[in-house]
Amino acid sequence: MSTIIGLVDCNNFYVSCERVFRPDLEGKPVVILSNNDGCAVARSNEAKALGIGMAEPAFKIRHLVEEAGLIMLSSNYTLYGDMSARVMSVLADHVPAIEVYSIDESFLLLDGMPMTDFTPWARELRETVRRWTGIPVSIGIATTKTLAKMANRLAKKSPKAGGVLDLASHPEWLDRALAQTEVKDLWGVGPAFTAKLTVKGIRNAKQLRDAEDGWIRKNLGNVGLRTVMELRGVAVHDLESEPEPRQSCCVSRSFGEATSSRDDVRDAVVTFAGRAAEKVRRSGLVAGVVQAFIATDRFRHGDPQHSAAVSVKLPSPTDSTPRIIEAALRALGAAWKDGFAYRKAGVILLELVAPGDVPRDLFSPPASPKSTALMGALDATNQRFGRDTLRFGGLIAEDAGWKMHQGNKTPGYTTCWADIPVAKLG
DNA sequence: TCTGGGGTCCTAGGACCC
DNA sequence: TCTGGGGTCCTAGGACCC
Numbered sequence: 001m002s003t004i005i006g007l008v009d010c011n012n013f014y015v016s017c018e019r020v021f022r023p024d025l026e027g028k029p030v031v032i033l034s035n036n037d038g039c040a041v042a043r044s045n046e047a048k049a050l051g052i053g054m055a056e057p058a059f060k061i062r063h064l065v066e067e068a069g070l071i072m073l074s075s076n077y078t079l080y081g082d083m084s085a086r087v088m089s090v091l092a093d094h095v096p097a098i099e100v101y102s103i104d105e106s107f108l109l110l111d112g113m114p115m116t117d118f119t120p121w122a123r124e125l126r127e128t129v130r131r132w133t134g135i136p137v138s139i140g141i142a143t144t145k146t147l148a149k150m151a152n153r154l155a156k157k158s159p160k161a162g163g164v165l166d167l168a169s170h171p172e173w174l175d176r177a178l179a180q181t182e183v184k185d186l187w188g189v190g191p192a193f194t195a196k197l198t199v200k201g202i203r204n205a206k207q208l209r210d211a212e213d214g215w216i217r218k219n220l221g222n223v224g225l226r227t228v229m230e231l232r233g234v235a236v237h238d239l240e241s242e243p244e245p246r247q248s249c250c251v252s253r254s255f256g257e258a259t260s261s262r263d264d265v266r267d268a269v270v271t272f273a274g275r276a277a278e279k280v281r282r283s284g285l286v287a288g289v290v291q292a293f294i295a296t297d298r299f300r301h302g303d304p305q306h307s308a309a310v311s312v313k314l315p316s317p318t319d320s321t322p323r324i325i326e327a328a329l330r331a332l333g334a335a336w337k338d339g340f341a342y343r344k345a346g347v348i349l350l351e352l353v354a355p356g357d358v359p360r361d362l363f364s365p366p367a368s369p370k371s372t373a374l375m376g377a378l379d380a381t382n383q384r385f386g387r388d389t390l391r392f393g394g395l396i397a398e399d400a401g402w403k404m405h406q407g408n409k410t411p412g413y414t415t416c417w418a419d420i421p422v423a424k425l426g
Numbered sequence: 427t428c429t430g431g432g433g434t435c436c437t438a439g440g441a442c443c444c
Numbered sequence: 445t446c447t448g449g450g451g452t453c454c455t456a457g458g459a460c461c462c
Contacts, residue, residue, distance in 0.1 A: 034448035041444095041448070059446035075448090102444045190442050223441075223454065250450055299447055346449090 006108035013104035014042035146230035252346025288351030
């Protein structure tokens, strides 16, 4: 018997999270903006119906606020992360194994479950998630991850599917499902592959499934061939319920305003390096390499452009904030060129490993107990009293130009005592 | 005039994902 | 005026070696 995989995807996830605490947003066009309030990263169905695309720049849709009652909210990732954990824990309670794939998606392993048709069970699971968390989800079921993703998409689109499509129990629906799906909507097919396939006359998933291996391999590589195998029902992507430790950690931001001041960019890099160090400590890892990058505004075609990324190898892997900041500043020094208006910077920590896996080296001593204690105190203080209560690199002006713009953020309903909603009786 | 060939390692960039 | 952030994997090509 072949494996059966479910894919659960939260509908319009960020918007749905906001609606749990703002029922007044129900039925209205709502978008959630990216960091910096730059572009739309989540849209309610009503917003999609207004023609707002994914990653649509905010300034292009602002007129819809007046004209169509569009509501634009800044993103509240603390809220979304917390709601995500709730959804995932409900799912995990109902299946043998789960792979959390992203903040709003999970693959479910359905092998060994006693039903011959998963549809009624999946509809029930959907209701349970909705009742217990307030979040609506769709469920696709098939014999491979790629087909489950496709089934999920069709389940979400079709009004009569009731949020569930089970292609594993109904292989007779497969051909029609494949024929209805454009290649650009498949998992693993992006703009570059779509362009190549279109030239070849391959437009839908059924044509892609039946395409010739040699041509696929030559033009889309082994990566493309794997997608085709999955469309044929050959599972090449296994369910991974034990998450692999992360290999890199990136903290980067576009600035609220461009700046050519070296001190400004330095402040930003120090801040990002500190945040990145905090993240790897939380993961229980240490970094071997620190990279800093800077870039001018790529959308201002008339302006002189410069972008650079420089890596610095640490003498020995570390999670210490001051050592990581120092390396990031050396990298920044090497990447810097005067006379450009910078719009973005970032710090990436690479070669992450568990401290126990670091090869011991005669010349570099292990982390000093003092430094470890200091970092522990730093994290505990900031956890308790708020981000940046303690920080390295001095005070940073609240209104520094490079800081993010976030005009319309909702409260931390589930994670901040002061923001917890109050219920009024009678 | 002729001017190897094959293996490995590393890196940058491309392609994809949400 | 205004265009996100954080990841992974793969591949092509250069450097280097014998």
